[in-house]
Amino acid sequence: MRTGKEYLESLRDGRKVYVGGELIEDVTTHPKTKGYAQAIAEYYDLHLKPENQDLLTFVDENGKRESMHWFLPRSKEDVIKRRNYADFIFRHFQGGIFTRPPAGMNVVMFTQVDDQEPWAENSRFKNGHRDLSGNIQRHWDEVTAKDLAVSPMFVDVQYDRGRDDSMAETPMLSIIEENDEGIVVRGWKAIGTSIPFVNNLLIGNLWRPGQTAEQTIYAMVPLATPGVSVVARESRAQPDADPYDRPLATLGDELDGMVYFDDVLITWDQVQHVGNPEHAKWYPQRQFDWVHLETQIRQTVHAELMVGLGLLITQALGTSKNPVVQSQLAELIRFRETCRAFMIAAEETGFHTPGGLYKPNNIFIDFGRAHYLEHQHEFVNMLIEFCGRGIVIQPTKRELDHPYIGPKLQEALRGSEISARDRIKIFRQISERFLTEFGSRHEMFEKFNGTPPYLINILTMQRTEYQVDGPLTQLARDVLGFGDTAELGRRAEEAEKASHYASVKYQPEYARSQDVHDGYIENAESSDPAVTTPA
Secondary structure (H helix, E strand, O other): OOOHHHHHHHOOOOOEEEEOOEEEOOOOOOOOOHHHHHHHHHHHHHOOOHHHHHHHEEEOOOOOEEEHHHOOOOOHHHHHHHHHHHHHHHHHOOOOOOOOOHHHOHHHHHHHHHOOHHHHHOOOOOOOOOOOOOHHHHHHHHHHHHOOOEEEEOEOOOOOOOOHHHHHHOOEOEEEEEOOOEEEEEEEEEEEEOHHHOOEEEEOOOOOOOOOOOOOEEEEEEOOOOOEEEEEOOOOOOOOOOOOOOOOHHHOOOOEEEEEEEEEEEEHHHEEEEOOHHHHHHOHHHHHHHHHHHHHHHHHHHHHHHHHHHHHHHHHHOOOOOHHHHHHHHHHHHHHHHHHHHHHHHHHOOEEOOOOOEEOOHHHHHHHHHHHHHHHHHHHHHHHHHHHHHHOOOOOHHHHHOOOHHHHHHHHHOEOOEOHHHHHHHHHHHHHHHOOHHHHHHHHHHHHOOOOHHHHHHHHHHHOOOOOOOHHHHHHHHHHOOOOOHHHHHHHHHHHHOOOOOOHHHOOHHHHOOOOOOHHHHHHHHHOOOOOOOO
16 A cells, blocks of 8 residues: 555556646646645555554455555455445545545456456457456555556546437547557547546446447557646636635535547557457446445445534524424435435345355446435425525635724624534535535536446446336236236337347346346246246
């Protein structure tokens, strides 16, 4: 495990990072970037504190103590250990205001390490065969041995989505040459979070219709590779503000950005998969199941924070006993408990993957995330309504400290059994988290992180046995007295074949094995032999 100091030193590697149009010479010292760099340095140091050893670290099979962000869970108990670990990290950083510490990004490699063969086996080359087997294991060994920070970059640039053939026209990352050394690539990866602060980019694709073989690339690329440029959005950090006035922006900004590859050579030993859009259609989504599990944990923590803020502000305003407010608080508490229930259900109904990992139920992970995203706005608005006009009437610390006006403000703004300073502190936390530009960015991240709600639902239908002739219609068919399902299946199959998008019926077995199969299949097969099981 490396120290925070070693982490900061690793960022001084000549990387090319633009933030809001300014080329940053050193992300560890520049005002726009130093806050988050210091926060991740603190993250690494947390793992080295003796009092955190049992929670934040583990001893691997070689007797080496490592950070829990590399811990591969092989039982339900292991998954709970990982949940407790992530829960601690998100609570430590202001209830999950930093969404992409290494704990939430390194897990993108879990599926690859668990099931490595399909990546090499399904690669396609222009100039003869290349043996990519072993690359994923070497990458895993390197990042774990050096305790590196890795960020996935799978999203590609937006394009004319009304035409499938427009995908090939986009300036997204593509292979322009394949030679004995490796592949030469040019173009953009559209978005990644905290990329100015990581050591390596794990580049890949989330498949869309029209994706070409040249655009299908999965590789591990150091950020300081010549020809790689990070273009990050403007920083919302305010390092010089008073933490009382800006409790979150003073901590730093993790930054989202794009990356341009200017004829970059990616050697064959860095490549994990190349050239096969069909593989990209099926398998890489499974990598993000582990990322989304971390997301689900963070969202549960965030829901708990919302409950706590709601209880505190209504107590401070003396409205907590109002029947209407109590009913609203109960709804807010139910929101948190529902998020928590999805998380626990995912753990309890998990399954073992081909490589022996215990994987929480991907259905409950996805539906749990969708539940949070669909209801978050409702409860943010509830918190703001609890605050009333106090959400905008917030004297600064300087005004509260003023010898003349300060005492008068403190008398006017004190709450029910709470000082004016503490009451305003609650208002400021709610305001900055949900109403400022800093807070709005956080909300947008949660909305589009990985997949927005509509796409969560679409992917669920593409990955699970919810087709019309499948097990979930068995009870309805029994009630209706339907017998043979062949005609239902034939019509559904024709419609699915006409679609460019992924269908559960046609996914390869190696992809299917990464998805949960609950009791529907077994129950349906035992009760009606006419029910077909998808291949």
